[in-house]
Amino acid sequence: MSQVRRAPLADQAAELLLERIRAGEWSLGAKLPGETTLGPQLGVGRSTVREAIRQLAGKGVLESRQGAGVFVTALDVGEDWDAVLHRAGIVAVIEARIAIEAEAAARAAERRTPQALRAIRHCFKERQEQRGSTEDYVDADMRFHRAVVAAADNPVLLELFDSFVPRLRQSMIDMLRIGKHVDDEADHAAHSDLVEAIAARDSGLASSLSRAHLETLKIGLQ
Known part of the structure; x- marks a missing residue:
């Protein structure tokens, strides 16, 4: 599985997550695995995973729901x-x-x-x-x-x-x-x-x- 190889780590992690969403690994409305699972897959720490999720949430791709997890709300980044x-x-x-x-x-x-x-x-x-x-x-x-x-x-x-x-x-x-x-x-x-x-x-x-x-x-x- 692809891992982050260069800085900035959060940007790279966000891009890798987005690639996996685009590839259909998670469908619209699906819940992402937890940070402890995603971190090793991406080769980054939990804090970097959180920042990557925040980036994609800001672009409307993910939504973090308190107590429930992180969910896919769009299958790609919308164009301006x-x-x-x-x-x-x-x-x-x-x-x-x-x-x-x-x-x-x-x-x-x-x-x-x-x-x-x-x-x-x-x-x-x-x-x-x-x-x-x-x-x-x-x-x-x-x-x-x-x-x-x-x-x-x-x-x-x-x-x-x-x-x-x-x-x-x-x-x-x-x-x-x-x-x-x-x-x-x-x-x-x-x-x-x-x-x-x-x-x-x-x-x-x-x-x-x-x-x-x-x-x-x-x-x-x-």
Whole structure:
């Protein structure tokens, strides 16, 4: 069995543990052997094993549960979210937005409060009245879509949407500057219909309208 041969020992031990997890030695949710077993296998002391486990716990791969042991919570180290979005093509980002916003629109129709609906209507009005720069128009559009997601009253959906905004914003600005855009009248109608579906608490219609709008946007970006 492979053992640690060079410093830093904890880093090396963490990498060896991760390799064994990736290889399928322990499945998702499995409990790791104790420190007294892992130490000799890795060729390190118990304190080094503990530090290696702490490293992998910090990366979301392991979880130490008081009195129960150490368990596998992921089968690999997740890539930094910002790096993923930076590398992803805009079409891929739009496809992910469809998954998020179609669901958010449905939940917004079910859960929106009078205050949330007022915020959506206000952002819709601002979006339609925006006659400033391209950047100002895109920002107004982002505020409208964020208001819809916020009305869904799901903090995870909202955080996911917010993580997309920087990547999406620049792509939308670039698209408008080179003249790629959906028909303005159809675009206005699509957003207006979405507002009214949410106001009417029609979750199915709100979801389908959100999806259709973003699919149209995706086609325009290709």
